[in-house]
Amino acid sequence: MKKFDVGQLHKSINIDGVDIGENYQPYTIAELSGNHGGDINKALELIDAAAKTGASAIKIQTYRPDTITLDHDGPEFVVKDKLWQGRTLYELYEEAHTPWHWHEALFARAKEHGITLFSSPFDKTAIDLLEDLNCPAYKIASFEITDIGLIQYAAKTGKPIIMSTGMATLAEIEEAVTAVKDAGGTQLAILHCVSGYPTPIADCNLSTLAYLHQYLDIPVGLSDHSLADTAAIASVALGGSIIEKHFKMTNDTTSVDAAFSLDPNEFSRMVSAVKNTKSALGEPSFRLAKSxxxxxxxxxxxxxxxxxxxxxxxxxxxxxxxxxxxxxxxxxxxxxxxxxxxxxxxxxxxxxxxxxxx
Missing domain, CATH: 3.90.1210.10 (Antifreeze-like/N-acetylneuraminic acid synthase C-terminal domain)
Incomplete structure (x- = not known):
């Protein structure tokens, strides 16, 4: 396979002193998204719970409704998907957003637990806020992979960038990777993603992850919206070094992303399973195993x-x-x-x- 020229991009990245890539244990990210339900105490509780699961990091999202969409009820601004059917984008993001004045407390709580917290910024002002909080990495969401200006602004910080590819063509992925290169970025990871909420397991097409791993020769992984942890575990066997799954509290059925999120027990099992999968892969060997x-x-x-x-x-x-x-x-x-x-x-x-x- 002909490889894409990734220029100065490294074959591994480092977030908060943790090396991430095919030669290291899987990096697991608990995505809080809007599952705090607009309550900062619940957001802090989610961080407390996620820190106990063995997750490598916790991720939040940094936007305001007005930085991501318009307050408009025209048909193109109304969600037709059954999960959020009939709601305007503005209403949905108003409920799901993490208020900016919470951020300092959220970063502080994660630091108390000794766990990395970083964010998905959705515009340049969000990056400015996160830079003031010394955010250690940035995640570019699938819907923003075509926002070349945002990608370049994030890359210019010099921080590691993780990008999800949901809905993106290969040409669009190449353009986004080039944007990071052109902005002087050296650390980039690409997450295969299907932006279906939830994603049917038959739609996961995890072979795409393996293709991207060979084609780009930079860290790859999975941003997973399918139910359970089957796809996450399989992704490790295909070369994935990062797994991102949405996270919720036990028995939460009402939060905005609860339908495709894992609770603490489920997330803990996934963390253990992907680590075991990585260990099981080992290396080609015809020597007697100790056992x-x-x-x-x-x-x-x-x-x-x-x-x-x-x-x-x-x-x-x-x-x-x-x-x-x-x-x-x-x-x-x-x-x-x-x-x-x-x-x-x-x-x-x-x-x-x-x-x-x-």
Whole structure:
């Protein structure tokens, strides 16, 4: 496959001192989105809960309704999707947005837990706010991957950039990657994403992630809106090094993204599963694993299966390939059948070449 020229972009990125890429453990992101329901105490509670799941980081979103859409009820401003059907974009974002005056407290709470918090900015003023809070990385959402000005403004901060590709063509992904390069960015990760809420598992097309991994040769991962954690786990086996899933509190069925979010127990299981998956991949090896070394003795070998007198011929009945593996290699069986025994042998004796009259 011909690779896309990513220029100065690194093959791994580093967020808050954590290396992220194919040679490292999966980086798991708990996306809070609008699941705080407009209550800062719930937002803080979500951070507390996410920090206990083993997540690598927590992500919020930084916008105001007026920075992301217009307060308008024209048909093109009304959501037709069944999850949010009939609501205007402005109404939806008014409910889902994380007020800017909360941000300092949210960053402080994450710091208390020793967990990284960063954000998806949706306009330049959001980046300015986040820079004042020393946000360690920026996530470009799928819907903003065509906002080249926003991408370049984020890249010029010098912070690592993570971009989701939902709805994007390959040409649009290339343009966004080029925007980061042109702005002097050196750390970029691309997350395969399907912007369906929730995403049917058959729509995930995780092979795209594997393609992007080969084509771009930079860290890739999955921003997952499917139910459960099947796609997230599979993504690691295909080269994914970042997994982002929406996060909610237990028994939350009403928050704006609750329908495709994981609760703390589910998220914890996912974190454990993707780490185990990464460990299971290992590397190509034909050496004995430590766990199997003691079992080598129980492979097959040639054993005397019936008592044999000196001079008696070896047959398929009195010389057999059985477990354990302390006798002669089974490859010699056909060669020995029909030859005379050099000495008397008892059943259960491991076979040796010296027992055969040549």
């Amino acid at each position: 199997e070394q003691d079992n080598v003795a129980f492979r097959r070998s040639l054993y005397i299966a019936e008592d044999i007198k000196e001079g008696e011929l070896f047959t398929e009945q009195n010389l057999r390939s059985v477990r354990p593996g302390l006798g002669l290699h089974p490859r010699y069986l056909d060669e020995l059948i029909g030859k005379p025994a050099k000495q008397t042998l008892t059943k259960g004796t491991p076979m040796k070449l010296e027992y055969v009259t040549q």
